[in-house]
Amino acid sequence: MNFKSKFGFGCMRLPKMDENDPSKINQDLFNQMVDIYMKKGFNYFDTSYAYHNGASEIAIRKAVVERYPRESYLICDKMPTWALTSPEDNDKFVNEMLKRLGIDYFDVFFVHNINIPWLKLARKCNTFEYVKKMKDDGIAKKIGFSFHEKADLLKEVLDEYGDILDIVQLELNYLDWEDPLIEAHKCYDLCVEHGLDVYVMEPLKGGVIVNPSDEIKNEFKQFNPNKSIASFAIRFCASLEHVKIVLSGMSNMEDLIDNCNTYENFEVLSDEEHEFLEKMAKKLKDNVAVACSECGYCIDACPEMIPIPEYFHLYNTSKNQPESNIYRLYFDKLADEKVPADECTYCGTCIDYCTQKIDIPDMLEEVCEHFQNGFSPYG
Ligand code: SF4
Numbered sequence: 478m479n480f481k482s483k484f485g486f487g488c489m490r491l492p493k494m495d496e497n498d499p500s501k502i503n504q505d506l507f508n509q510m511v512d513i514y515m516k517k518g519f520n521y522f523d524t525s526y527a528y529h530n531g532a533s534e535i536a537i538r539k540a541v542v543e544r545y546p547r548e549s550y551l552i553c554d555k556m557p558t559w560a561l562t563s564p565e566d567n568d569k570f571v572n573e574m575l576k577r578l579g580i581d582y583f584d585v586f587f588v589h590n591i592n593i594p595w596l597k598l599a600r601k602c603n604t605f606e607y608v609k610k611m612k613d614d615g616i617a618k619k620i621g622f623s624f625h626e627k628a629d630l631l632k633e634v635l636d637e638y639g640d641i642l643d644i645v646q647l648e649l650n651y652l653d654w655e656d657p658l659i660e661a662h663k664c665y666d667l668c669v670e671h672g673l674d675v676y677v678m679e680p681l682k683g684g685v686i687v688n689p690s691d692e693i694k695n696e697f698k699q700f701n702p703n704k705s706i707a708s709f710a711i712r713f714c715a716s717l718e719h720v721k722i723v724l725s726g727m728s729n730m731e732d733l734i735d736n737c738n739t740y741e742n743f744e745v746l747s748d749e750e751h752e753f754l755e756k757m758a759k760k761l762k763d764n765v766a767v768a769c770s771e772c773g774y775c776i777d778a779c780p781e782m783i784p785i786p787e788y789f790h791l792y793n794t795s796k797n798q799p800e801s802n803i804y805r806l807y808f809d810k811l812a813d814e815k816v817p818a819d820e821c822t823y824c825g826t827c828i829d830y831c832t833q834k835i836d837i838p839d840m841l842e843e844v845c846e847h848f849q850n851g852f853s854p855y856g
């Protein structure tokens with residue numbers, strides 16, 4: 478099996494010039510990363526209308542489309558399902574995406590993030606039928622949808638549209654594999670039953686897997702000092718037979734090189750390694766205060782515009798390094814610059830959009846209590 482063809486460059490978390498402005502991509506660094514990735518024989522770029530507020534597609538045009546022959550790379554883009562208001566919008570968005578990317582066809586095209594509210598919009602706007610026509614007309618070579626929900630909803634979508642599709646892009650990693658809230662294993666099996674390929678997103682669960690406590694880091698080191706924590710997670714996904722692409726969202730050169738090494742020297746995960754990862758999954762779950770993958774879908778849903786994943790990120794890091802005062806300072810700085818976490822009105826709008834099924838308002842309250850009251854930097 479050709480494992481090298483499974484390494485997809487996820488363009489949702491590209492290197493930035495300004496940490497507070499997602500649209501300011503560090504184009505020079507991205508170009509250098511693309512050159513190394515392509516030179517080593519990898520060729521798949523995954524983006525969406527929404528990533529980096531639209532700047533991800535433009536950055537790909539500059540780094541890839543304008544610098545490499547069209548047949549040397551593959552591009553996947555995604556319809557902004559949440560923004561659809563009428564069937565005419567399908568055309569409008571697709572034309573805009575083609576223009577931003579500077580291409581005249583997509584190698585892969587997905588309906589982005591099918592959940593209950595957005596499935597309704599896709600049905601209302603005939604988006605699956607539209608995407609099928611894109612394939613018939615040669616505007617998209619392969620089609621499917623991306624999905625973060627549980628198996629029941631996946632079955633409903635596949636029963637309705639599975640026959641016209643090629644791929645489902647699933648959230649899949651060794652933490653979520655048997656997690657009853659995510660059901661990654663069940664979802665994978667359903668795709669296989671329907672004869673569809675699986676593309677994987679969030680193999681590191683938005684960084685949760687690679688930023689554990691020092692104790693867990695040491696256990697990985699003892700188990701195998703020559704392999705990075707990320708490489709185990711990637712090999713878990715890419716070793717699955719029906720997984721054809723595993724996306725890695727890379728924002729620095731170090732991660733790119735590590736991932737290239739994983740695929741250039743690919744080893745299928747052994748039984749012993751499977752057992753080890755099962756053990757580590759249990760420990761990681763006990764260790765992570767809030768399992769936020771930092772996907773960002775809740776932010777647009779929140780009428781108060783609370784930067785929810787940023788607060789959850791600080792909470793997790795602070796819990797892992799309780800002796801450090803620095804996270805308390807970051808929490809105060811974040812609340813000064815953006816909307817404070819305690820401005821949550823408990824309206825509950827965000828909950829339906831959370832890809833990790835987190836009770837966001839309750840968790841925000843816990844975060845506030847941690848930083849404002851109970852958290853002592855000195856234990
Ligand atoms: S419950 Fe809180 S965080 Fe969620 S959408 Fe409402 S105000 Fe925003």
Ligand code: SF4
Pocket residue numbers: 768769770771772773774775776785786789830831832833834835837
């Ligand atoms: S809270 Fe949920 S929706 Fe928001 S970024 Fe985290 S995982 Fe994504």
